[in-house]
Amino acid sequence: MMITTSQKEQFHRDGYLVLRGFVPPGDVETLLARSKALLQDFKLEDHPLTRFTTGDEGGNGHIGDAYFLESGDKIRYFLEEDAVADGQLTRPKNMAVNKIGHALHELDPAFRKVTLENDRMRDLVRSLQFHRDPVALQSMVITKQPQIVGEHNDSINQYTDPPSALGFWIALEKCTASNGALSFLPGSHLTTPITKRFVRLPGGGTGFEPLVSQELAAQVAARSKAASDSYVLETCEPGDLVLIHGSVLHKSERNTSDKTRFAYTFHMIESGATYDGKNWLQPTPTMPFSRILV
Template sequence: MSTDTTPRRFAATDTGLTPDMRAAFEADGYLLIENFVPTELCDGLVARANELVAGFDAEAHRTVFSTKSVAHAADRYFRESGDAIRFFLEEEAVDADGHLTRPKALAVNKLGHAMHDLDPAFSAFSRQPRLASLAKGLLSDPLLLQSMYIFKQPGIGGEVSWHQDSTYLYTEPMSCIGFWFALEDADSTNGGMLGMPGAHKGPLRKRFRHVDGDQLVTETLDPAPWPDRPAVNLDAKKGSLIVLHGLLPHYSSANRSTRSRHAYTLHCIDGAARYPADNWLRRGPDLPLRGF
């Protein structure tokens, strides 16, 4: 797959979605908005994530997250994380017996999936007015469904294979929007993101959902390969925001560099859409979906 390294970039505004942004999002399936979040807010979220990891018992919960093996799908700790704050380890940070091979702070793959509702620091970051204005320009009734803090640890940060977010957060009609915040500089050397402009106009290829009660499976809806079109390097400086259409194929490589690549991802759906009961991510009645 060829790569175009010159994505369209926009400057952050306090007025929400501009006409130029809307046109670019409809054409490309993504927006790259620079200087969306002040440096001090990025640093504050990094510090809070590190505090949460410091209190995590890595011996009690050793679920590894990998988009290659998808072994985490069989683990109840993962399946019941939709209304919790859970900790998932890097595949290369544990030995054959599941014990850490490096310090805990350098072993966590990600946190998920309800920090935006359960932790005050994450809630404040997720509901900042600038983001609310942008989300309300994209969805009629944006509801905050899922949050993930991704560490992309130096040397071992796992690859995230090509995928569409609506595979995991499916609605009828499809409405998933991803907001990906670079909390540190992200580029092709430390596992930065790639996207496939315009490919969001194609079909949903897979669904990750519950079957037979509590089993999670990936169902193939369309077996056709990804379209043969150039990918774009979505290099993002600290404080940048990448907005992702739920059908846009995107990818990030393993991080073999000496630099981490911390990022925070928030996913919204439209309250006017139906959220099927067989979606993998479930929330109990004590934590209903909220907007901004």
């Protein structure tokens, strides 16, 4: 068994679980070096200077453009909100990128090895018993420049019916209170319905589709705001893995330090749940979602 019964109970009670040192140091070093090499390889000439935000502030017009929408089977670069002015970068490119995504786990051998070709990962998934036959999608390196990642739950983005998203978030560097470690509202997965989903809009671009009445959405938002003092900060060491239930509320604050905070994250969903055409990220004939337990 990769995790103990009490860890499994903790995951079901809190909606997340930190597994210390899950990824061995050598693999962490490889992923970090690979992330930095990808940033070096990043060619501004091919880039439409797309910006990307997460959470409620995600309504800016750039998010839905083709560079983003066609990135599900590619390795692409998403920039900080304020890294671009007048079509030019305002800082060196390795400090301008906040995410690299979304098919690292398929296309890059180092990320593939940790995600899809990893017996420890399979053992963990089996012993957690969260999914029957999971597939992986939407991998990202989050470099965590000074941006805030607003409070959210992930099933908004990896929406299935019934909800089945499970996040895997691996610290590649030390994560502290000052460089934007994640924090969680324990147990919120049990009380927080998925109030909306992030979709491709029929007329082009992306937006949020409500899943509950406005009244209920407002109640849920007010409840989570009232609980904002109850968030638990989870500092991490490189190699720590955090399992994130698709309904648990979590966020990260601004990185106010002079240190980066690289993390690698991907998601799993249940292959038997309905994953429909409204989701922005779609499997393709040449890149279907890979099964984990093969």
